[in-house]
Amino acid sequence: MTASAATSESSTAIERTEGIRTEVDAAIQQSVGRCIQETDLSIGERTVGKVRDTYVVGDKLVIVTTDRQSAFDRLLASIPFKGQVLNLTSAWWMGKTQHIVQNALLEVPHPNVSIMQRCSVFPVEVVVRGFMTGSTETSLWTHYKAGEREYCGNTFPDGLRKNDRLKENVVTPTTKAADHDVPISPEEIVAQGLVSQEDWNLISSAALELFAYGQQEAARRGLLLVDTKYEFGRDSQGTIRLIDEIHTPDSSRYWLADTYEQRHTAGQEPQNVDKEFLRLWFRQNCDPYKDETLPEAPVELVTELARRYVLLYEMITGEDFRIPSLEEDPVARMKASVQKALQS
Numbered sequence: 001m002t003a004s005a006a007t008s009e010s011s012t013a014i015e016r017t018e019g020i021r022t023e024v025d026a027a028i029q030q031s032v033g034r035c036i037q038e039t040d041l042s043i044g045e046r047t048v049g050k051v052r053d054t055y056v057v058g059d060k061l062v063i064v065t066t067d068r069q070s071a072f073d074r075l076l077a078s079i080p081f082k083g084q085v086l087n088l089t090s091a092w093w094m095g096k097t098q099h100i101v102q103n104a105l106l107e108v109p110h111p112n113v114s115i116m117q118r119c120s121v122f123p124v125e126v127v128v129r130g131f132m133t134g135s136t137e138t139s140l141w142t143h144y145k146a147g148e149r150e151y152c153g154n155t156f157p158d159g160l161r162k163n164d165r166l167k168e169n170v171v172t173p174t175t176k177a178a179d180h181d182v183p184i185s186p187e188e189i190v191a192q193g194l195v196s197q198e199d200w201n202l203i204s205s206a207a208l209e210l211f212a213y214g215q216q217e218a219a220r221r222g223l224l225l226v227d228t229k230y231e232f233g234r235d236s237q238g239t240i241r242l243i244d245e246i247h248t249p250d251s252s253r254y255w256l257a258d259t260y261e262q263r264h265t266a267g268q269e270p271q272n273v274d275k276e277f278l279r280l281w282f283r284q285n286c287d288p289y290k291d292e293t294l295p296e297a298p299v300e301l302v303t304e305l306a307r308r309y310v311l312l313y314e315m316i317t318g319e320d321f322r323i324p325s326l327e328e329d330p331v332a333r334m335k336a337s338v339q340k341a342l343q344s
Contacts, residue, residue, distance in 0.1 A: 014281070014300045017273065020307045027323045028306045031080035032299060034326075035067035036112060041335050043342070050075065051086075051250065059236070060106065061116040062338055065245075069305070071279045072136060072288035073180045077297040077305075082250075084111040084324065085309040090245040092317045093214070100213060101206040103242040104233065109341035110334045111324065119233030119243050123194050125181060126203055127172045128211040129227040132156070132164045133253070135279050137289065138174055138181055140227075153185035163264050169211055171204050176231075202240060203232045214247045221315045223273070224260055228252035249274035249312050273308040273315075 040046070041064070044057035050070040055062040065083040069076050088111055094103045104117040127138075134141045141162050143151050149158070152172035173189060174181035186204065190197045207230045218225040229251050231244035245251045255270035263270055269280065278301065282288045285295050310321045324330060 014298070014304050015271070015277075016304060017271070017308055017311060019311055021320070024310055024321055024323060025307065027326065028080045028303050028310070030326055031306075032302060035078035035080055036064075036083055036330055036334075037066060037068055037078050039064045039066065039331055039334065041338055043338065051083075056118070057342060059118045060342075061104075061118050062342075063114050063116055064334065065112050065114075069275065069278065071275055072282070074288060074294070076278060076282060076288075076294065077302055079302055079309065080306040081321070081324070082306065082309055085313045085321070086245060086248045086250055087112050087114055089248045089313050089316060090114070093246040093248075094242070096217070097210055097213060097242075097246065100209050101232075101242050102239060103246075104235070107341055110337040111322070112330070113334060113338055115338075115341060116243065117235055117241070119235045119241055121176075121231065121233040121243065122199065122203065123176050124184070124189055125174045125176055126207040126230045126232065127174060127227065128169055128207050128230070129172055130166055130169045130211070130215060131224075131226045131253075132160045132166060133162055133226060135276065135283050138183055140172060143183075152183050153187060163270055169208060169215075171207060173204075174229075199240065203230075206230075206232070206240075206242075210242075210246065214252075218247075218254065218316070219257060221318075222257050223312075223315060224255040224257050224270075226253035226255055247316075249309050254312055273312045275305065277308060278305055 039053045041055055043062065044055040047054045051066060051068050053064040053066060065087040067078045067080065067082045069079045069082060091105060091108050091114060094105045104119055105114055106117055107115040109115060129140055132141055132144060136142065140151060144156060144160060149156050154170045154172065172183060173186065174183050186200055189195050190200055210230060211228060215225045225247065228247060230242060230246065232240055233243040234240050252274060253276055254273045256273065260270050281301055282294065288294060313321055
């Protein structure tokens with residue numbers, strides 16, 4: 001699949017990515033305002049996160065990926081089919097990477113739902129980066145632009161520009177927190193007792209190997225995997241497992257490979273097919289960290305992000321995105337599918 005972009009003539013000047021099937025585009029338009037924002041599966045103990053609703057059921061976690069869209073530690077919008085794309089993309093990658101590290105995925109009973117093995121979570125996010133970029137407070141470019149050359153135990157030379165490719169992939173971990181993440185070095189992780197040296201060596205090596213594999217597979221599909229985050233845990237038998245989404249457009253940054261060099265040379269932002277598109281719009285229209293009230297995401301932004309998510313899913317998996325029934329109650333169908341899976 002190929003993709004090109006054209007600038008919208010609307011006042012929001014939102015760049016439109018081409019390559020989406022007509023029926024998918026129509027379904028996205030119909031689904032604005034009908035997204036999966038809340039769930040109540042009437043099982044276990046529910047925890048509501050920024051994007052996911054998690055249900056603890058014995059030694060299993062039932063994780064529902066909703067269409068809620070967060071960035072800057074805030075809820076910004078709801079994006080049609082976003083939850084389905086994230087859940088199925090992650091499941092696809094988990095099926096492809098078990099030769100690198102085991103994961104906690106047990107079953108996908110519904111496009112928005114994964115049943116996972118319950119694990120004890122390491123309290124750090126292992127962020128891996130291949131480019132000098134980003135727009136959030138924890139991004140590499142934000143700190144580098146401010147003059148920092150030492151970041152999370154890595155040293156960077158002077159003279160780098162935004163969106164430059166790094167000489168080698170680097171790990172820039174953060175602590176896990178409910179409201180925001182904090183950059184931390186591997187030495188601090190071990191010194192603070194967050195993760196033992198032995199476990200850190202294992203999960204950081206696994207993260208770098210996962211990322212290198214992801215970059216290789218992305219390149220074969222016309223994409224650049226720019227950066228991502230991984231989360232790991234240990235199961236009841238002591239096995240370390242990948243426990244959270246992998247290489248999705250929420251946890252990762254993707255650029256279209258065929259236009260990267262030309263646009264970068266011209267000082268333009270790369271064509272991205274992830275939520276950086278949304279972050280950049282809010283950065284341009286408000287201060288998403290300080291403003292008490294944020295502008296409402298325009299419909300053009302919401303639908304374009306949905307289109308990019310679906311495009312990324314199809315480019316990565318090689319499969320056509322399956323449009324869910326627009327007539328059924330998605331949460332009711334989800335509830336029935338999950339209960340059937342748990343009973344079996």
